[in-house]
Amino acid sequence: MQKSRNPVLRFPRLIIVLCLAIFAVSAAGVFRYTLSYDTRVFFDPEGADLAKLRAFDAKYGQNNDVLMVLWADGRKITEPEVLAALGDLVSRAWRLPHSTRVDALTNFPHVSADDDSFTVADLVPDPANVTAEEARVIERTALGDSLIRNRLLSADARAAGILVNFNLPAEASVEVQEIVAASRALVAEFEARHPGIEVKLTGNVMLMATFSEAALNDIKVLIPISLIITSLVMFVFVRAVLPSIAILSLLGLSSAAAMGLAGWYGYEINTATVACPIIIMTVNMAAAVRIVTTAMGALGRGVGRHEAIAEAVSMNLWPVTLTNATTMIGFLAMNLADAPPLRQQGNVVVVGICLAYVFTFTWLPALLSLMPLRPAVQRSERVMVLLGHFVNRYYRQLFFLCSVIVVSCAMWLGNIRLDDDFARYFDWRFDYRQDSDFAEEHLTGLNIIEFDVGSGEDGGVFEPGYQERLAAFEAWLREQEGVVSVIAIPEVTRRVHDAMNAGRAAEALPGDRETVAQYFLLYELSLPYGVSLNDQINVSRSSSRVTVILRKMSSSQIRDLDERATAWLADNVPPAMQAQATGINVLFANLSGVNIRSMMLATLVSVLLIAVVVGIALRSAVFGALSILLNMLPSLVGFGLWGLLYQDIGLAASVVTAMTIGLVVDDTIYFLLMYQQARKGGLDPEGAINHVFEVVGVAMLVITVSLTVGFGTLAFSGFEVNRSLGAMTALVILSNLFIDWLMLPPVMRIMENARVRRSGTTVA
Template sequence: MRPSALVAPDLTIHAFAQAIIRLRVPVLIACLIVSVAMAAGVSRVDFSSDYRVFFDANNPQLASYDALQNAYQKDESVLLVIAPKSGSVFTPSVLSAVRSLTEAAWQLPFATRVSSLTNFQHSEAREDDIAVDSLVPKRATITDDVLETARRVGLSEPLLVDRLVARDGKAAGIYVALTLPGENSDEVTQAIRKTRALVLKIEAEYPDLRIAVTGSAALNNAFSEAAQTDQRTLFPVVYGIVLLMVLVIFPSIGAVIGMIAVVGLSTACAIGIAGWFGVLLNPISAAAPLIITTVATADTVHILTSMNARLRQGGSKFEALNYALEINFIPIALTSLTTIVGFLSLNASDAPPFHDLGNISALGVLLAWIFSITLLPTLLVILPTGRSKFLDRFSFVQTGISDLVIARPLAVLIVTGIIAGSLIAWIPRIELNDQFVKYFSSDLQFRADTDFTAKRLTGIYQLDFSVDAGAPGAIAEPAYLARVEQFANWLRTQPEVVHVNALPDVIKRLNKNMHGDDPAHHRLPSTRELAAQYLLLFEMSLPLGQDLQNQINVDRSATRLTATLRNVSTRQTQELKARAEAWQQNTYPKAKIAEATGPAVMFSTIYERNIRSMLIGTAIALLLISLCLIAMMRDVRLGLLSLIPNILPVLMAFGVWGLLVGRVGLAAAVIAAVTLGIVVDNTVHFLSKFQWARRTREVPVDVAVRSAFVIVGPAIISTTAILICGFLVLSTSSFQANADLGLLAALTIFFALLTDILALPALLMMRKD
């Protein structure tokens, strides 16, 4: 039998273990100095508050949206929604609050435009001219006449209804456009902080009002808030779980401090290095510390378990530690390598936040391996360690399982196969669908305010179309305006659409005004000259910050049409986009198609793009991990055989998800890559102990299987418990993608434990050699 690299004797490893033990003080000092230098970068870490981080610079949907914003106004928005606890907004008190908040909103950081019911530029005929003024003039007493006019216009004007006034009159909105300089990452946070402070002030003055804060700027800020919330709440919980489990399993000062040091420094140094390189954390990459903490614990558990076993056999501390390092050095190195490969494969993702998550986590795993074979041994030698009998309480479990597998390997394989097959059969039920606002937990203020907005006023998803007129100044052409109007009317008939904002609505109102407010003339002008004249007259009457630059491009060759949608899923968004573009192609085949764009479109396509890119990344990771296993085992058949209990768990986890949930989002694409390298760990440790027994003791397969259960079984069970607990904590994340990732990973790791202690030994028993 050829010796496997996993168990082949290596004087270099023995010499390394001896050197670490002998030079423990210098090694400890060196580890601490290097750690302090790397961890110092933590102070430079900041959080991103821009949803654009989810899109690569080459993303076509992002490029389309940037082009639209550059053509009109490049801004972010805050939408303030005011609703009285009872009654209508058309009362002196509520309209006064809307007017006060509208005027105060101009003082918010970076505010360049404020639109609301009260400052809506209402036009009406006055003799042979058009009079344009705010619907509720500044400082004017809100009389019954003002209230009646506000009610009449507010509930009939297409530009207001379902946008800035609820159809039932029980809520009103204030739209604030922000033009951000882009000089630092704190601009959005600063604007939202000031906005919320203003809201609190107005709510104190008008206690019968509820004011919600939403919009694209609030969405951006929510990404930062979600990341920081997870950092504050989840990380301490995971640390507490790890500490508790170590105290229970290895109740000694050396073990506890050693594990805390390895886990804490691995995490701090990985984040610190990210800080030195200027990486901004986002909700996805903010999960890296939790993942590093969970995964790093596994390395230390294997060393502590092996050391404890030798101590209980009567060996000295030095002998036990030396044995633990020698027997685990190669397996831990290999498992760290496979885990790193899995995380690095996230760089194939189409969403950059997963690049950061993969790179930071991979760096943390590398540091955990280094600290496990350097820092941990020095602390175990210096500090008191004891013998633990805790894991002996569960020896009957591993004994019973090993007896079953050895006695009936074929039956175990058949039952495992039936269970796996029955679960995998549910995978086709999974639907790739999501609502990107529901990325956020309902505990976050943004989610609560956005749900309130959708329920009381308007939708929060938008599709933007830049409708080309064909030439500079051509937006006044009657044929063009008729085309835009027809398209807007078609959109209004779609079940997903709440409101459509289009230029023809403004021009029709102006045409009516110029004909003495005769309702019969609420239609488009008959000539280009009239339309252009009306627009010019109207724009000259508008106050600063109320122009039409957000609807008309600079050379007046295109206009912006915006459809506001209900709470739709990503699939519904894609379907509406396809229908809108098909309608244009069929109705006006010679006109340039206005493609839908905006954050809703961008997020609706990220899943498919991410899955396509991650299929390649996961395949590469699987190939590299397979080659690592084959090379280290020096056995092609055994290396390939070991992949079976590592691929099945991912498929089984998706099967359970299809059965119980049925819908997945961002996490679906990366779960295989994240867990593949992790679940290989138990397989490697089991096979290493199996081959160690076969080589050193030259025992039959059944004896080697039983030996592997005895040696590594406790460590496999305890590390799996820690990994599952860690990812279950992640499943409580305030960011849905992380929550899905945590729950899917926990399911995968659980099934990996079952396949490693059932299917893997059964497969080994079925081998002919």
Template sequence: MNAIKKAQSATNVFARSWANFVIRFKWPILLATLVLAMGLGSQGNMEFDGDYHVFFSKSNPELEAFDALQEKYTKDDNVILVLSPSNGNIFTKENLVAIEELTAESWNTPYSSRVDAVTNFQHTSADGDDLYVDDLSYESSLKTEAEILEIKEKALKEPLLVNRILNEKGSVTAINITVRLPGENINEIPGEVTPFVRNMIAEFKEKHPNFEVHTSGLIPMNTAFFEASQNDMGLTMIMLIIVIITTFILTRNIWSTLATLVVVLFSIISAVGFVGIMGIKMTPPSAVFPTMILTLAVADSIHILVTMLQKMRNDGLNKVDALKEAIRLNFMPVFITSLTTVIGFLTMNFGDVPPFWDLGNITAFGMAMAFLYSTTTLPALMAIFPVKSKVKKEETKVRKNWYVGLGNFVVKQPVRLSIISVIVIGGLTYLATNNTFNDEFINYFDESIAFRTDTDYIKDNLTGIYNVEYSISSGESGGINNPEYLKHLNAFEDWLNEQPEVIHVNAFSEVARRVNRSMHGDDESFYRIPDNRDEAAQYLLLYELSLPFGLDLNNQINVDKSETRVTVTVDNINSTEMIAFSKRGEDWLRDNTPQAMHAMGVSPTLMFSKLGFRQADSMLKGNIIALILISLVLMLALRNFKLGLLSIIPNVTPVLVGFGIWALYKAQINTGMVIVFGMTLGIIVDDTVHFMSKFLRARRELGYDAKQAVVYAFETVGKALVTTTVVLLAGFSVLSTSPFALNSYMARITVIIILAALIIDFILLPSLLILTSKKTTEEESTVAQVIFHK
């Protein structure tokens, strides 16, 4: 017992000493924290990186395979311009001239290496033994109606054009601009390529108003990521205004609102400094850190302020005594909730998506600083400000009665409420298993983003924007001219075309067939793979020599002609279907071709499709560690193994409930939602810790029985829990409006989880405390006083 008393005394001495120290040296502390915040903020350097590669770690096997493929061929960073004339016919003199002009201008795009269009398509024809390779339509202004009709007939019969550059009706066409970015700075896309393309499109539409222009491709996707980052940063100001208004309404005190504002600003400024010091570049997921910190930092301040104002209004304490009491009563609970929140966000580092590592680390640092400022800057400011609070007995009584009434409702029927809670939670947990992963990167953006609407238009009117690529090796230098290789490649192309998901297949076997036909006087019977290797090699050489600069076969054939690239364009299928399709292709190659031709399907689409599954697998370990660590923290803080173990229930079940409700709402989970368990686990501990702290205080210090202690907890901490929940809901609701689905979906399910946490902590937790408190020993009760002694 002596040890217990010493620990209890040490805790009380520390709490009182901290409160006295901060209040006594309020001006030096305020100045010191100001210098600290400004010093950290001066190191801030906010750079944005919109490259989709940032979503993949360097060890990601799909990224490694994709980069290896691009090293063999040309990189396919591209801009797709899709043109839709108002007359619904590409093949008119006026429209072909316009397409020619835009194609020529597209070559001026910064870092452009290739431009593919219907007009400059390299059409092969024969005249005796001579092979001619020409633009399908050049100098279109000089063409006759008959010539244009002939061009249309050729184009609509060309497999390499239809469903790729041209739709089957000839009413929509595309210009594909391939760029080779040096990768020397992050402004190559947002500062050079994108502004040029947008200006080019604006000038084209002004000159040719009869055309609609839609853009897609990897460059516009990167731009959309970049702009989403900046847009979500802009949500911070909206959230700041909401927090100010919400805090003022709930505390009804201008000085507490101002002090809270200072704390959250200091926390965000410090986090910005951390970003600069660590050299972190902003991405759409990590760019929401100001909103995250702002929202979470308010919770720390609210508990201290609400307790202080309650002591002044209800108990008649003066400002200084009320402030000391608020610090002493809330220091340890606030520390615990801050620590568990930091642990939760740090578990994001177990995932496989680097932007979420950054979000976790920045927010964890910001929350650590928020704890520091809420226990130093906040009380210092409140000690300085002329805070006054009139006791309003009638309003106080009504407010107390509401929470007391809820407490009395719970204590009358703990068994019934526990059973109902278990049934509801069990049912929603079962529903949660119906959620499926779907990481279609197009659906990362909502319809307010031009990239999304343009891409949907292209999908509906021209071609798919999802693809899978295979690099098919022959096993020897020059082996792509081997007739056996070409026959296997041709069979693979035919098999792919038979698959229901496939829109278009671009394979070298099509080039080999087309050139073979042209070299035999355009005889359709020779539209097949050449029978002789030397003949195939000669045809290929002749064809390559006839191609103009920039339109060669480097995007399909590697340098030593030992491998060719097969690009399969597919419908906008979901992640599971995309992975299954790629696997079918790999299996077909393994079962029907020599070992050298076995290949792995790769593409950005496939990488994103596998990202959610990879993130879920890697986060599982992190979530388990977070749960164990947070449980241990609570057990140590409560000094009670059983109650610490019991606290896991109200901390885990809100997540299960959240995903169960989500199954009714969307039933699809993306990469951003995988981190929700670890992230919210730390956040929702706040409610549990503060409710349990007041329950334990009533039981062990005031001598209340379990039911009286529950009512006491409702009365003393109910308002603070509702207040912090409202602020958290406001913050994440603002974030849920983001047009970037990784952030908005994460925020929406977090809103559900936070609300579920409050309900569970008001219904299930007190019921469980009542049902299990009989087994709590006197000695355990005495030990727990160490933390929560009055």
């Protein structure tokens, strides 16, 4: 390709201006971005599970809360001074913006009755004036109450919870920011007024804020780290400052423009899309480095600057086109994921790959043509030639060794557990994680599952049979491991019944519907301000809510409890009362499995499409079929090593295989292209393999190092899904280099030997 025939090299300044114009228009979309504060962003808006949760919220109200955990340096909460401070915090919590209800030890509705009266009043009516004797009575009463113990007061009475509920609109970014800011300001002021007492903040609203904080933290931390590491990797391979800057500018333009276009389209910044710039820079780095090193190598042979750049573009156009196509297939397959952020991540990366492809063959050569380039002396090829000779000499032994390793990794797959912990998606750099761990250690559980238990008729919740069966379900739940509290309406019935029959022998629950209905009417009329049963029973009184609070339960344990609870209901209650668990924790517990099932099809589609692309591009059905086998092995090896080293996989694992299929095939394509050309050029299999290592061995190393280091950057993320995604992808990509260097060449030799034997037999 001559300069006179290449418009990029003929008009480099014009090309640069046009590229900058495309970048400016595209990147302007970043100003349209908004931060997502929604914990439900990971669920399909049209999915059945989310629809079920929305219906539950519509029936019983939203579960948007902030849990304040009060800790007095190990002192008992029931000490008069601490109770006074608790009462002060409760009264101030009512003033938080958008608050609708505050539940705490002091204002807990305590039922009492005598021969003449029935009352439901605050357990601590005047927290500021409690005597030592009253404090002992309060502690004894609270710890004997299953709705207070391990929920609003710890079992050792040394931590207390204030649960503030909020009414939020569907899109609540502004409201969440207001609540979080006000809550933190309240805590700071309270701790200043009460030295020696501290307050931890957790709960669903704080979690919403932490999702956005994690996204911002990744922007501030990961992108600078990625740029530094990318610069170092490029300098190692390019060994020149100006060409490295040219590559960096290409990667920066591509990632920023892709993010801008996503902003124009209406995407939000969330914990998944925030990783897109890093992934875009990572997957496009190798092609740019390859073009620069090829051009500098041509300069080393005495070729002129423009001719060297044109030669580099010409040599790499087809391989880069092919590898970009297969990479895009892998990321497009993420559209079959159930989690919308993963779909968005795949789409943004695909846009970034397209933009980088255009800029690689326009912006980069135009910029290089205006730079003083130095010839490069390629020494790495010598090492690659030696590696090629080694592989050829011991190809049978290497094939056996690699096969043993692959089989071993396949066996280690059995160690993998589909498990994660939604409450610990964030690491210790976030206050939410520290405060949540403190809350679970000292007060209560943070995983909550809900059951909507119907009765089959209006007013049916007052039926004695319904109450008895629900009480049995409540008792069964309390016996399960990890359950710290269960909230259900039979407890209300039992309390009123006991109070109304104080001092007299009575059945555990009343035996007629009218009495139960009267109990609930009396109870609701006696409740203090801000408290009702509307969050426990629906309007028609045909169904009620059972809330189960779990401590330190992983996703697999939540799924197991859900299955056992569903089975218990199926065996012990009529069909109208049968239910399955719902709640945000249940949705997250099922998320990994749902996505893995949906991505199985995506992986299959990716593998087949890539095989077709490779087969058509190389005009060889054998090579297409070979790509299917060899490009599944890196995932098998990578996941096997993960099973050996870590065991647990979660949401990230659902997309790794489909995504990496398009990445790991890059090395295979380079190898097969050069091997095919060498064989057509008359080289025998051994000579062709040596030629491949000499010509593209370094390119394969560049691809692997850039991808491994780039995805490895995600290990610095504070968000577990991004950390796991980066680590698992890096492991699979490293496994791929092992397969392509030490197993693919022996496979080619064995196939060629078999073909020769068949030909010889035929001739004979």
